[in-house]
Amino acid sequence: MRYAVLGTGTVGRTIAGKLASLGHEVAVGTRAPEATRARTEPDAHGNPPLTQWLAERPGVRLLPFAGAAAFGEALVNTTSGTASLAALAAAGRDHLAGKILMDIANPLDFSAGMPPSLDPVNTDSLGEQIQRAFPETKVVKTLNTMTALVMVEPSRVPGPHHVFVSGDDADAKEFVTGRLVEFGWPGESVIDLGDITTARGTEMLLPLWLRLWGALGHADFNFHVQGAPTGA
């Protein structure tokens, strides 16, 4: 199956790399591929230049947002939360229509320094904003409550722990759950919170996640809901 992963940061590379390693065809979407390819320095987060990452994964294409979205039968949003709506608009409504979009972004605003602010909160979420802006796309919020490496290798964190899905379309959530299982998540680790408005809850978990990261001194942790059914 063909996937478009929008975003070239840590999460985008991690998800795209995992999908490619599983044998899927992957296009990574970015705003300006030639400018991205021209960079030879690490980015602001210390990631090596994308060209190096791409050189090690010859099957992965780098395309403009629109080209990637046209290529993908399913899409993954890993752009920064404050840029997601613009990135998806650049990807093109027609290229998103009728497709499933896994939304991993969190609407964190780092412009005033650390800790970042979350916007929107309470009565809206980025997941809902995306669903409203692209009503023909089936948005499923997931994986936004943990660090990138844990998303695709849950066994990095010992013991059982959970990943949440939020979305209005049951078939889309089932498809996404299948991808999570493919990533290594036991089926009983996936908690369906309900419709896309439940993304407010998982996005608002980020401030606690960031404080735990500080308190524990590492990011290899995840939330387990004790008292939830453990399934099979």
Place this chain on the structure above:
Amino acid sequence: MRYAVLGTGTVGRTIAGKLASLGHEVAVGTRAPEATRARTEPDAHGNPPLTQWLAERPGVRLLPFAGAAAFGEALVNTTSGTASLAALAAAGRDHLAGKILMDIANPLDFSAGMPPSLDPVNTDSLGEQIQRAFPETKVVKTLNTMTALVMVEPSRVPGPHHVFVSGDDADAKEFVTGRLVEFGWPGESVIDLGDITTARGTEMLLPLWLRLWGALGHADFNFHVQGAPTGA
């Protein structure tokens, strides 16, 4: 030791009852004790009249906020989040000065229906508002991330799970941790998130808690941070 539990709702009764059952002297504080005693109907949440609850616990006093706060060597805030600052003002700055206050309230506003809105968020928290309003009081935010019965009987939820503490005063956090252990929490279940600003994280967990309550259909669950040190 003498405790003042401010608030007569489910959380207040649960904490006050537990402290009394452990042999502590307990005063429950409310705005107008005589009006509270005069009520013979269940409250808006279906709790039986407080007089009935008090009749079963003859050692527990019901006092005005100020009288309870004067009585308590340590205090517990279980008032509703939107009323907490007013309740604590009524309790009296002098009665709170130099004492430890366990703050269990969440600043949830139900005035626009379900789900409630959380206010403040991001750049402030109720825990910080209380600490700023009462600088001579040692505020420790804790227990606000679970249902009342689990607070005082953590074994209701099978398996290990966590309770967070946030506060500026290390000795106050140690005292509160001692009370949590007395309530039945293993010492290694207590995660010290840091200063009182970390209360933003635990308060912002409430929207996810509320959605999980809906998805699971019961409240006997709690968060366990897999990957945190498990201690002894």
